[in-house]
Amino acid sequence: MSGNKSTPISQSIVANIQLGLPATVSKLSSKMRFIDKIAPILKEGGVIRDIDLIDPLTIKASGIATVNKTTEAFGGMLYVAGAVRQDILIDRNSIYETKQDSIVDVDEIDDLDATKKLKFIDIINAYKLLEDIFNNDDRPDLVIVDTPLMLERADSPLSDRIDVINLYERCKKTIENFWHQNKDKIYPFSEYGVKIASVGNKRFGAVVFALSDENIQYVNDKINDEVVGKINIHMNKLKDVGIKRLLKGVLVKRTRTAAFQFDGINKDNRLEPEVLRSMGLTGMHIKAGTYTPPLLVEVMGGVKDWDTQKLDQLAAEIISLTTFDQKKALPISLWYAKYALKPLEAQDNGQNALLKVYKGQVRHMLQSQDLEKVWKEDFDAFEE
Structure with missing residues (x-):
């Protein structure tokens, strides 16, 4: 037998926890102190803005939610993809469900690039329901969708994936046709048009990278010059702390970040369809309640289209529609639409x-x- 003494994994775990705990706590404490230090600077400089609830709230709103599920079958995959549009009327804080419309698609695909294919299918379905809204004269004031409004460079498929390319081109054409036909009926391109906003949780913290001398022209809100200078000085520390952690620490209930024109600060990440790039894409993060997660809100249009007053109004409507302060809470029209998709998710x-x-x-x-x-x-x- 060997004379070497073995060390069970349980002993290694205990030893490393005891040795590593003080260092971990020290690093976290340092980062939290930095967040506490820089939070007032961001607030006073206009990077974080307070939003007032609309009370009483009267609005016609629609939510368009999508879902897809797959299962392995016959050497590939079967999928079901569905989308629901739920219209609601809120009259002085009283909520009434009105019209509901839906699309369901069931078919087979191969498992290569399946995630991209299903993303394209979801976007196509969402735009079909959007198109139906504009085919009627009775339109909502605000439509909230859970899919992106535009595609990005990362969505582009490989050149040898013909089946994915066909679906990608179909998706681009669907987006292009919708905006060409309906742009003059949509806010802010039309003063009395329908507001269309996409909500999600991607690109959290991108606004911080917009706060540079080069990119400040693509920030829709007025930012104090002093803040830009301090952000640049502390950028390495910000990256060490974590931009996501920073904004989660300073974004409290009923607030939004400054808005930014995404295609301006990310010139390499080209938006598709190409013919719509000149419209621009503006994003901001909002937080409705103490427990609700921060959401990225994206709208078509750039700094020339969206000013602080318009963005505050949009944020106020979305936050006011988020009636429950819970981790899975969403604007009520979108929540109803997602709930209606439950039959497609049954196990x-x-x-x-x-x-x-x-x-x-x-x-x-x-x-x-x-x-x-x-x-x-x-x-x-x-x-x-």
């Missing part, structure tokens, strides 16, 4: 219930060759 023994049934039906038709018989009917009749 049966760990599998998606709808796809489980669909998969069984597909297998039955393949085994029984019913489809082949239908295809051959015309040929048989012709031969006779």
Whole structure:
């Protein structure tokens, strides 16, 4: 037997926790002190803005939510993708559900680039429901969607993935056609147009990188020059602390960050469709309540289209529509739409219930060759 003494993993865990705990606490404490120090500077400089609730609230709002689910089958994947539009009317804080519309798509795809394919399908479905809104004269004041309004460079598929490219081009064309046909009916391009906003949680903290001498021209809100200088001085420390942690520390309930024109501060991340790039894409982060997560709000248009007053009004409407202070809370119209998608998410023994049934039906038709018989009917009749 070897004379080397072994060290069980349990002993290593205990030893490293005891040795590492003081260092971890010290680093976290230093970062939290820095956040406490810089938070007032960001607030006073206009990077963080307070938003007042609209009370009483009267608004016609729509939420468009999407969902997709997959299951492995037949060497590839079966998917179900759905989108729901829920209209609500809020009259002096009283909520009334009105019209609901929906789209459901069930089909098969291969598993290469499946995430991109499903993203494109979700965006196409959302834009179909948006198109339906503008085909009617009775339109809401505000539409909130959970898909991006534009595609980005990272969405572009590889050149040899023909099936993904076809779906990508179809998605771009859907976006392009919608904005060409309806831009003059949408705020702020039309003073009395419908507001369309996308909400999500990506690019958290991007506004901090806009606070530089080079990019400040793409910030929609007035920022104190002193703040820009201090941000530049402390940028390395900010990166060490973590931009995401910083903004989560300073973004409290009923606040928003300064807005920024995304395509201005990220020139390498080109927006698609290309013909719409001149419209611009503006983003800001909002936080409705103490427990609700920060959300990125994106709208079409740039610094020439959205000023502080317009952005404050939009933020106030979205925050006022977030009626519950909970971790999964969303603006109420979007929450209703997401709730309506629950049947597409139902589980049966760990599998998606709808796809489980669909998969069984597909297998039955393949085994029984019913489809082949239908295809051959015309040929048989012709031969006779």
